Amino acid sequence: MDVQQEVQTSRLKDSLESWREIVLVVHSVLLWEKNWYPGAIIGGSTFLFLNLWVLDPSILTTISILGLTITISDYLVPIVTSAIFKPESWTKDKDEDLINICRKVVEYKSKLEISSQCFYEMRCTKPKMYYGFTILTMLFMAWIGNSFNNLFLTYLFITTLLLIPGLEHHGIIKKYGTAISNKLSEYSKLKLLSPKKEQ
Structure with missing residues (x-):
């Protein structure tokens, strides 16, 4: 299983070769490596969904624009990144970071x-x-x-999904998850003990 995961990690890393600098930046944003990144994520998501709400495009138009954006990005991003980021700027530390990111994606x-x-x-x-x-x-x-509203639900879902990596990285999910499970266990113990007291 570990060998298979390593093979998948290597394949993913190779497929992201032209996007590697962008992947590191996106990873940094999703893990909230700077204090203003959560605000940027919420602000960007809100801006996108406000535009969708104001323009009110059909589902077919939305899918077409999304597909067009992905296609143009797939063509332009490698050209732009190769012009901005020189090959010598890619260090061993960055390469290790990219491998760790790919490994996490494969694990998830x-x-x-x-x-x-x-x-x-x-x-x-x-x-x-x-x-x-x-x-x-x-x-x-x-x-x-x-x-x-479906658009509002989609906004909540996408924004929450984008915030989860940072919440997990900073231990917020674990902290509040433990607190909630402790409260629930205390509540269930009280419920189990209360009929005995009445008898």
């Missing part, structure tokens, strides 16, 4: 694959739990989608 990808595989295996091993969880989740999502 494999974790996601394992999680989805376990979820679908639950269909055979614990069908009641699988169908109950799936049906309740879909009903909840349908209710949320019907109650709130």
Whole structure:
């Protein structure tokens, strides 16, 4: 498994060769290496979605503009980065950073694959739990989608997704996750003890 991950890491690194300087900058922003980066992420996301809200393009137009942006970026970014960043500016430390980034991406990808595989295996091993969880989740999502504006939901989802790497890197998710789980365990203990007191 480790050998396979290393092969995937190497392939990913090779595919990002022309984007390597941009990848390091994006990684730095997503991990909030400067104090103003979270504000920049929220501001950039808000600006993008405000434009979508004001212009109100159709789904086909939005997909076309997104595809056009990706295609033009794929063509222009390597040309621009090769002109701005000289090959001699690429150091061993930067190369190690890029390898670590690729390794993390491959690790998250494999974790996601394992999680989805376990979820679908639950269909055979614990069908009641699988169908109950799936049906309740879909009903909840349908209710949320019907109650709130789709563009606003997409904005919240994308902004949260962009903030997660920084939240995880700075230990905020772990800190508040632990606090919430402690509160829930205290609450469940109180609930279990309260009927005994009444008797």
